[in-house]
Amino acid sequence: MSAASARTQASTKPAPSPALPTAEQHGIKEHSDGRFGYVPVQTRSARFKSVNAADFAAVTGREAVWKYSPVARFTDLTAGELDGSTYEYTVTDAPGVTVDWVGRDDARIGTAGLPEERASANAWTTFERALAITVTGEDEKEITLSRANLGSAPRAAHTIIEARPFSHATVILQNNGDARLSENVEIILGDSANLTVITVQEWNADAVQLASHFATIGRDARLKHIVVSLGGSIVRVNPAVHLAGPGSDTELLGLYFADAGQHLEQQVYVDHIAPHTRSRVTYKGALQGAGARTVWIGDVLIGPGASGTDSYEQNRNLVLSEGTRADSVPNLEIETGDILGAGHASATGRFDDEQLFYLQSRGITEDEARRLVVRGFLSEVVQKIGSRPLEDRLHAAIEAELAVTEVR
Amino acid sequence: MSVLEIKDLHVSVETDQGTTQILRGVNLTINEGEIHAIMGPNGSGKSTLAYTIAGHPKYHVESGTIQLDGEDVLAMTVDARARAGLFLAMQYPVEIPGVSVTNFLRTAKTAIDGTAPPIRTWIKDVRESMTRLRMDKSFAERNVNEGFSGGEKKRNEILQLELLKPKFAVLDETDSGLDVDALKIVSEGVNRAKENTGLGILLITHYTRILRYIKPDFVHVFVNGRIAEQGGPELADRLEDEGYDRYLAESNVN
Ligand SMILES: Nc1ncnc2c1ncn2[C@@H]1O[C@H](COP(=O)(O)OP(=O)(O)OP(=O)(O)O)[C@@H](O)[C@H]1O
Ligand SMILES: [Mg+2]
Numbered sequence: 001m002s003a004a005s006a007r008t009q010a011s012t013k014p015a016p017s018p019a020l021p022t023a024e025q026h027g028i029k030e031h032s033d034g035r036f037g038y039v040p041v042q043t044r045s046a047r048f049k050s051v052n053a054a055d056f057a058a059v060t061g062r063e064a065v066w067k068y069s070p071v072a073r074f075t076d077l078t079a080g081e082l083d084g085s086t087y088e089y090t091v092t093d094a095p096g097v098t099v100d101w102v103g104r105d106d107a108r109i110g111t112a113g114l115p116e117e118r119a120s121a122n123a124w125t126t127f128e129r130a131l132a133i134t135v136t137g138e139d140e141k142e143i144t145l146s147r148a149n150l151g152s153a154p155r156a157a158h159t160i161i162e163a164r165p166f167s168h169a170t171v172i173l174q175n176n177g178d179a180r181l182s183e184n185v186e187i188i189l190g191d192s193a194n195l196t197v198i199t200v201q202e203w204n205a206d207a208v209q210l211a212s213h214f215a216t217i218g219r220d221a222r223l224k225h226i227v228v229s230l231g232g233s234i235v236r237v238n239p240a241v242h243l244a245g246p247g248s249d250t251e252l253l254g255l256y257f258a259d260a261g262q263h264l265e266q267q268v269y270v271d272h273i274a275p276h277t278r279s280r281v282t283y284k285g286a287l288q289g290a291g292a293r294t295v296w297i298g299d300v301l302i303g304p305g306a307s308g309t310d311s312y313e314q315n316r317n318l319v320l321s322e323g324t325r326a327d328s329v330p331n332l333e334i335e336t337g338d339i340l341g342a343g344h345a346s347a348t349g350r351f352d353d354e355q356l357f358y359l360q361s362r363g364i365t366e367d368e369a370r371r372l373v374v375r376g377f378l379s380e381v382v383q384k385i386g387s388r389p390l391e392d393r394l395h396a397a398i399e400a401e402l403a404v405t406e407v408r
Numbered sequence: 409m410s411v412l413e414i415k416d417l418h419v420s421v422e423t424d425q426g427t428t429q430i431l432r433g434v435n436l437t438i439n440e441g442e443i444h445a446i447m448g449p450n451g452s453g454k455s456t457l458a459y460t461i462a463g464h465p466k467y468h469v470e471s472g473t474i475q476l477d478g479e480d481v482l483a484m485t486v487d488a489r490a491r492a493g494l495f496l497a498m499q500y501p502v503e504i505p506g507v508s509v510t511n512f513l514r515t516a517k518t519a520i521d522g523t524a525p526p527i528r529t530w531i532k533d534v535r536e537s538m539t540r541l542r543m544d545k546s547f548a549e550r551n552v553n554e555g556f557s558g559g560e561k562k563r564n565e566i567l568q569l570e571l572l573k574p575k576f577a578v579l580d581e582t583d584s585g586l587d588v589d590a591l592k593i594v595s596e597g598v599n600r601a602k603e604n605t606g607l608g609i610l611l612i613t614h615y616t617r618i619l620r621y622i623k624p625d626f627v628h629v630f631v632n633g634r635i636a637e638q639g640g641p642e643l644a645d646r647l648e649d650e651g652y653d654r655y656l657a658e659s660n661v662n
Contacts, residue, residue, distance in 0.1 A: 353465070358502040361462050362516035362568065363490035372515060376506025376551070 096137030113214025260289025448630030595621030
């Protein structure tokens with residue numbers, strides 16, 4: 001479960017290396033590669049980073065970050081040329097929140113994190129302007145930024161969400177329509193800021209999205225980050241959160257429902273840097289239909305300076321039919337002896353026949369019982385979203401997902 | 409006048425060692441308004457009988473019949489049996505994460521009646537039943553059986569019994585895990601249901617203490633998958649004094 005990681009300089013050399021440890025081996029075993037010889041165990045924070053796509057070798061699918069993904073189906077995003085121009089969006093108004101396009105020289109760019117894989121770097125290399133959402137003001141407020149016309153040509157995007165010190169807001173990123181998108185989202189929380197970011201993926205059935213979210217959290221600030229993936233062919237949203245300020249706190253939630261043929265992936269990384277930081281990760285997913293595929297990787301790193309850390313991560317998957325596959329890989333690295341708590345749980349279960357029997361024995365039909373249980377299973381996450389209209393809409397969307405599979 | 413009739417029921421279950429016979433010819437007729445107590449040693453098949461009546465898929469009926477007012481219960485799905493008027497208060501009620509008691513009760517009531525209950529009277533009915541069962545209001549918003557104590561789970565079963573108004577209820581060790589106060593409260597709930605709806609009851613128990621509050625018309629001794637003896641309430645007292653040794657010895661000879 002926990003592994004004190006060996007730290008060696010060699011692992012940070014900026015060589016394009018497909019020889020990163022695999023997810024299971026990560027932090028536990030050495031891994032060898034024919035071309036580069038031994039690459040030592042590498043702590044999560046020591047992964048190679050670059051904003052230039054050319055610094056990464058061509059993606060093979062054997063890399064730790066790609067090994068669960070159908071890489072052949074999006075070579076245009078990892079190796080091709082992307083359209084980095086600005087795109088159409090709509091946004092609701094709230095006092096204290098501004099949204100505008102900013103240049104590549106904006107001082108915030110690159111402060112929350114840097115690409116660790118080629119699709120992310122490709123987007124970073126290409127984007128022309130970044131869409132910046134700046135949040136000020138202590139009053140609680142909510143905005144929704146919607147993208148629905150990204151088109152089906154490969155494109156790059158870069159988004160900045162900055163919550164200034166003491167500000168308080170919920171930012172909903174609503175995604176619909178077609179997309180072949182590689183993008184980076186930087187989330188920057190000033191001291192004592194309180195920000196909720198909800199990214200909802202309800203793309204058209206053919207859409208492909210590869211998203212990296214990077215967050216850095218200031219002193220006593222709190223980030224709630226929620227990934228909801230329902231629609232799209234391949235949807236990969238990888239949040240990396242750096243608890244940089246003492247007393248900073250993050251809650252990372254995820255909710256996904258994979259239908260036949262869908263690939264929904266999330267690689268979650270929580271980096272405890274400062275003392276007295278806290279993290280909670282809860283991702284829940286349902287799978288139904290032939291070829292429905294989900295991936296969850298949860299890396300938690302408790303660094304040498306992160307004394308008093310309190311951390312817990314869990315992933316649960318509910319398998320509703322045959323022919324699905326859910327990968328769930330928690331990794332915990334602890335580099336300080338002085339922590340409050342650190343744990344993880346991961347479970348993938350079939351639909352529970354005893355629950356079904358109990359509900360049916362009260363007169364409820366099998367279909368209705370399934371709906372109740374799935375809705376109940378996922379509602380643990382839905383209930384934590386905190387935006388009532390969105391919660392109601394997601395409940396309806398989940399019912400719709402179930403209804404689709406009943407027709408089959 | 410409703411009747412639940414069980415005739416020569418043989419039931420098996422699949423185990424790692426193959427098919428195991430559990431029920432070996434159960435005969436039992438329960439009329440509307442009657443209370444039948446079933447007592448028997450651990451593993452004799454009491455819960456198997458209860459689950460078989462309710463239609464649990466693990467139990468295979470090899471032969472015999474179960475009829476409710478002449479209708480073939482064994483041909484019905486689990487939910488159809490409930491809609492036909494059968495109810496099982498389980499020995500180990502199941503937790504349903506994410507489904508609130510309120511939502512569950514309303515869904516079940518709607519399924520059983522075929523239409524949604526009128527909101528105002530329904531809310532009042534639920535609240536009153538909960539009050540009488542000394543269930544705190546907060547249970548309504550909690551997930552079904554999740555984190556409930558043993559006794560709270562049993563109360564929740566009886567709450568459903570009162571609200572769903574079945575014709576026949578099987579109570580599988582509803583008394584186990586209840587302290588004296590809870591036992592009284594739960595028994596009152598069962599008696600109320602019987603008075604209000606003429607419910608017929610199959611009460612499975614190990615102890616006579618619940619029979620002080622729920623008076624049986626008949627007592628059946630259940631041993632080795634069948635009814636070994638039946639009598640009136642006095643049989644229960646004798647069982648409590650003497651235990652099942654007599655019957656076990658007999659059944660071993662067979
Ligand atoms: N699902 C099952 N799988 C395997 N064996 C089972 C199953 N259900 C019951 N049995 C076996 O059948 C026998 C009867 O079990 P049952 O639960 O009906 O007994 P019981 O009379 O209710 O006992 P208790 O008083 O302990 O509740 C036992 O030997 C039990 O192990
Ligand atoms: Mg039993």
